[in-house]
Amino acid sequence: MTATADWVEAALGHRPRDPARFDRALTHSSRATASYERLEFLGDRVLGLVMAEWLYETFPDEPEGNLSKRFNALVTGAVCAQVARDLGVVPHLRLGKQARDDGASDSDNVLGDVMEALLGAVYQEAGLDVARTLVRRLWADRVATDTRAPQHPKSALQEWAAANRRAVPAYAIVDRSGPGHAPRFTVKAVVGPDEASAQGTSKQEAETAAAAALLAMLEAKAAPKKRRR
Known part of the structure; x- marks a missing residue:
């Protein structure tokens, strides 16, 4: 001791x-x-x-x-x-x-x-x-x-969906693996026809990661493409 x-x-x-x-x-x-x-x-x-x-x-x-x-x-x-x-x-x-x-x-x-x-x-x-x-x-x-308050990915995704007149984000557990003391969750985040999956050591962590991944994908799709010169 x-x-x-x-x-x-x-x-x-x-x-x-x-x-x-x-x-x-x-x-x-x-x-x-x-x-x-x-x-x-x-x-x-x-x-x-x-x-x-x-x-x-x-x-x-x-x-x-x-x-x-x-x-x-x-x-x-x-x-x-x-x-x-x-x-x-x-x-x-x-x-x-x-x-x-x-x-x-x-x-x-x-x-x-x-x-x-x-x-x-x-x-x-x-x-x-x-x-x-x-x-x-x-x-x-x-x-x-952090000079600015961080926006939680799930809140940011919900705000994006509302601003773009899309369905409310939904989450579903796709897989759970690992022992009880060290689980791994795979969660799918869905907004209308778009979806993204991510893993985490808890359901909440996986949902957060999936929300961040889906938001990044949606923002990339919505961004205007650069014009070719």
Whole structure:
């Protein structure tokens, strides 16, 4: 447990009083019954509160809709997973053999949940102020980079369809593969006669990717062709 405590202190800036709590935050259910799931539930709410408060302060002139777009883009599982990778979480994951063989150590679902579990563990031991400081450090570049509120691909596709008098976008799961801890979804997005498919580690992620792919295709088709000289 000393190794875990040393890594947590170096990566998160908090010396664990109870290293077992952080071992649990790094433990997948394939390894032990005492997994990260309860801490992930708590950490998800901590991240949500801290991020909402941060965006409210940082963009005082933006309406609720733009703040929601920013929020939704910053707390996705994929973003949490990338934060976890940047922190060096992967070598410290505690996985069962089958889960490791199935690639769970590179799963956005697993890494995103573990990142939230670590936030939950920090909150439990050190309180909201320390958790807030940690989130603001780890997400600082992502918040500062977006000067304009990002438009979610599904919302953008729906707006395009409405503006062009097309049918409301529809989504359908085409395929689901992979083990329970590392699923792969293939989703088809449809607007009238046009469609595009994409994959993701969750239904929502696949829908978002499919919407982005279909919107890019529709905009390319609608763009005026350059005249030949």
